[in-house]
Amino acid sequence: MISLFNRFYLLGLGAIALVLTSCNSGESSNSPKDMAGNASAGDALLGAGSTFIYPLFSKLFSVYHDSTGLKVNYQSIGSGGGILQLTNKTVEFGATDAALNEEQTQKISVPVLHIPMCSGAVVVSYNLPGIKDTLQFTPTLLADIFLGKVKKWNDPKIASVNKGVSLPDMPIIIAHRSDGSGTTNIFTTYLSKVNNEWNTKVGKGSSINWPVGLGGKGNEGVAGLIKQTPGAIGYIELAYALQNKMSYARLQNKSGKFITPSVASTSAAGNIQLPADAKVSLTDTDAPDGYPISGFTWAIIYKEQKYNNRSQDKATNLVQLLWWNIHQGQQYCEPLHYAPLSQSAQSVAETILKSATYDGKPILTEQ
Template identity: 45%
Template sequence: MKKSFLLGLGLAMTAAASQAAAQTLTGAGASFPYPLYSKMFAEYREDTGVSVNYQSVGSGAGQKQILERTVDFAGSDNPMSDEAMKGAPGKLLHIPTAIGAVVPAYNVPGVTQPLKFTGRVLADIYLGKIRTWNDKAITALNPGVSIPPLPVTVARRSDGSGTTYVFSDYLSKVSTEWKTRVGVGNSLQWPTGTGAKGNDGVAGVVKSTPGAIGYVELVYAKQNKLPFGSVQNRSGKFVVADNAPAAAAAQGVVMPGDTRVSITNSANAGAYPIASFTYVIFYQEQKYGNRTEAQARALKNLLTWMTTTGQRYNEALDYARLPANVTSKVRSILNSVTYGGKKL
């Protein structure tokens, strides 16, 4: 009888542990979608009782943690490359959760009208070639605007950043010099600038430094009440970042089955040129380590909700919703998730 009692107690404790595991999920990575994820995860907990602990540590750190299997999922603004995924102990999957815009936010006292930028000018600022705000390359784009001869302070990320990847991906498409001298990546050998951690860190540098310019996700500029410029797209139109122009960057994009794609410098007439999907990265086979099936199912349920019902929160926080052709790919990817070789 004692043995039966202990066996029953052990089974009950195992069931309770499995249920507890399913009630908490962990993620880490991109700061780009952090305002959206904070809202989503708060609402999801309210609806389901499942807590999601997401650490905004940068896309590079998130990718490292998913490779090490210390989190349930990683957040990243750039998809991992084939080379980066070679070190993974299992097959990694990517699903987009939103479309966001990276904006050139600035602090130029006395300038009240939004400034215009081209990709070439932004590249030359970050190459250290444009050093004052009244440089002729800037004033020529902004006739009639009185721009002071203030030194330019370049603010950029110090951590491994998907926002950096998106920004440098765009600059590499519009500036041959940037492409050959600096290139594309989460972490770069910067020619100039003051480093800060996270989108919030860069926004903080811009806000506190007269003459500063920094690239941040749109919501960080708005939350910090920072002016940000319009950027000329491939059609020659100067576009101010917003949900519709960011969404336009994804229109007509041929979406690969694994959803890993760049939408910067879109040819669409109304598109904002520095736009990107932001991704969640996770393992296709969920049975590893001490993970339970309940935990694996909880992750799949969360990701399904984020890309369906959870999309209702995107636009109010200045992220565009996923287009229909993307959500169909997402469904296929989530339907491929397995636990012990069996589909969840």
């Protein structure tokens, strides 16, 4: 059987649609008691957005269809694309690594729920042939590299925090996202927090004007650029780096420690009390052992699910799917290098999902 990550290369860098079908089985104690089974073809759910969470969603939707028969078609097109498709009401749910900003919220004009699915790490990956040491970067150094101020790998600024490493006299080539991306939002939010020059000259957002570099579509595209380009450095989701055996750096956090990105250090960054709407940034964490470029991925849905002639069954299927994701689905996070929701984050996610309505009435009446 072809592995998930080999499929990325076989299918290219475009949008990847995942269509899953199967049969019905039982439920567990965390499922709504009225979970639907044996869903028909017309009940298939459509979603789009984050490439960051695509490996996890692939697993979750595969397991879920085996137990309910519900088909899920998810397009890995980037957070910006997912927000746009939800705005246009062409999908049932979006997935984004950046909470909706004020402009996006006003454009949708009705309440949208942000349900946290997991948290993950954005790693700084590089391609330096012959270098076996794990490089490390300070916040200032990382910003200077992506500002184009540090142009060669043997620059004294890199050498000073990587003592004993034989760095090559090779140009640094920046790889970044070309599409609207929550991964970009997490990365640039971090740089804006830790570096005043970046904050004033470049700023943060899902799409920015990059000072230097080459653009790739999706985490897959940036990973491909890094792998194919000696001297390249870029930012990608941890799972992509691990599954493709790519090098990635340790980063100095606010406590002064150089932290290796991992499920444990990502969990440490995300072990905070969430606000009621779950919209919070985990970057530049105060946690002593937390990895500093971490973030939540949210599923986003309309709070009122009666729109565009949608049936109540479809709305119920959607909310039950997301309920399952934040409960039974959490067991699949760690094997794929995502941090599962903390107990407090799960509790906030439950409350948010229970606020979803159909014709003004709560969809989840029993759980």
